[in-house]
Amino acid sequence: MKNKTAFIVLAFLFAFSLSFIVISSQDAFSVSLAEGKNKVRINLSEPIYAETLIKLNPDIEAISYMEGNRTIGYVNVFDGVGKNFIVADREYEIVASKSINLVLPS
Amino acid sequence: MKLLQVKALIWFYHLRSIKVRKIVLLIFLVSENLGFSEHPKNERQSRTAPLIAWCIVFLICMIQLASAAHFIVGNVDNSFEGEAANGKQVVLWNPSNGINDNVTDTIGPSGNSGANNIYMIDCEMLSTPCVVGEEVRIRVMDYTAYDVNLSVTGAGFDVAPNITLNSRPNITSILVDDDIGFPSNQVDLIAASTRNVICDIVVEEYDKDAMQNAVAEFYHADSYIGDSDDNNSHYTNASCFANDSYGTEYETQFLCGFEILYYANPGTWNCFFEVEDNLSVSSNSSDSTSINTLLSVGVQDIINYSTVNPEKVSDEIEVNITNYGNIMANLSLFGYGETMGDGLAMKCSTGNISLENEKYNLTNTNLGSMNLGQADLVYSNMSGQTVIKEFNLDYRTKEDENDAFNSTYWRIYTPSLAKARGTCNGNIIFGAFQGAGS
DSSP, X not given: OHHHHHHHHHHHHHHHHHHHHHHXXXXXXXXXXXXXXXXXXXXXXXXXXXXXXXXXXXXXXXXXXXXXXXXXXXXXXXXXXXOOOEEXXXXXXXEESSOEEEOOOO | OHHHHHHHHHHHHHOXXXXXXXXXXXXXXXXHHTTOOSOTXXXXXXXXXXXXXXXXXXXXXXXXXXXXXXXXXEEEEOOTTOOOOTTOEEEEEOTTXXXXXXXXXXXXXXXXXXXXXXXXXXXXXXXXXXXXXXXXXXXXXXXXXXXXXXXXXXXXXXXXXXXXXXXXXXXXXXXXXXXXXXSTTEEOOOTTSEEEEXXXXXXXXXXXXXXXXXXXXXXXXXXXXXXXXXXXXXXXXXXXXXXXXXXXXXXXXXXXXXXXXXXXXXXXXXXXXXXXXXXXXXXXXXXXXXXXXXXXXXXXXXXXXXXXXXXXXXOOEEEEEEEOSSSOEEEEEEEESSSTTSOEEEEEEEEEEEGGGXXXXXXXXXXXXXXXHHHHHHOEEOOSSOEEEXXXXXXXXXXXXXXXXXXXXXXXXXXXXXXXXXXXXXXXXXXXXXXXXX
């Protein structure tokens, strides 16, 4: 029984540390993106275009957000296709081809 | 345990990375599968609590995933004949769920992609969102092109196979003529026979699609495309020869032959050709030529009056004259015994029969025996000059029987034995004539 309790405690400690790492990485200028889909809120003092964000981060495959019942997106293919929207203070879905630290304009 | 699970769920919800979520989920799975419980005595609770927790986790997961986007991006090339892809609609659907659950986009700058010839569709916007491994299908709407299929991957987007707007087969040349080189663009029929007319067509198929349903119709100006076949006015060939080795890799030559009967209407004729590519997009073209008039009559080889006694009129012999042309014909008649202009109807073993003794009626029969005086009242005498008689022999119009003949009636008067005896032979030249007759 002791072992089982210890396992649960360790597991949650592990989960907690992982989530803590992720949550703590939400600093506006230091966002880590895992490989795959990421929900990210980007709050920039100087807004940038989606195209610029992708050029700064070539490992981003797509960035999108919901507007009403439609998805607005910009995809890193064919030199960039989609709506070149301004990345404002809202939640975006960013798909990265590998784990990266989001590079933002200095 | 309950408290820990709730806390974990809160953490889980705040996790930004799906990967990390997966790890946490795994931990839950392992812990629950091991049967950990803080209250083993309460067996029911120990079983239901993890289940509820998992349902919540699953729902949270689903909520998060439901808001995800998965873009399908693809290129649509303009057709080879210049039809632009920009502005056309594409539709994406999952064949497993049916086309009614679909998402559309406009190709080009006015669509989601904002780029020429590109479309961009979020397949998560389907009522039943796409999932990794499923196949989706994309089709250009209101224009012919091949559909493309795509398997959804776990990447940020998928690029669909290229679509090219279909080009209709392009008929670059069509020529119709008979199988004799001269005169060109005129068809000369053959009396009582057929003339081979060929429609020679060259088709360019830039998509290199196989072509199908090649049909040529050769029809008179008074007939129409699609009419049923009629030897006088309409011929169809649905088995044209396709010569794929002709010209460039895009070209095919079609040779469509027609056996035109001698009684085909004279005048302007058209060869109309239509062919489809394998997307059932068709093209057609036509060329015209003219069929010349054919004036021709046919008659039996021998008129046998049998034995005729001296100074008697023979029995009436019926002679059928058949129109072997394609216009109404009047009749020209000219007779001679042995040599043209000899003024004889027949040359006999001994003596001869003069031309006026051979008699004809081109319209009415007069049966029974009669003397010379009676015969002269109802028959005309042959002449040493060519005479043109109104005969109004129309050309053939029936497919299954030859209705283009008229009967003529003939008798001969034999003079006394002193003038003619033995076997007699003579010649009558029947001619077809287009002008008015007497």
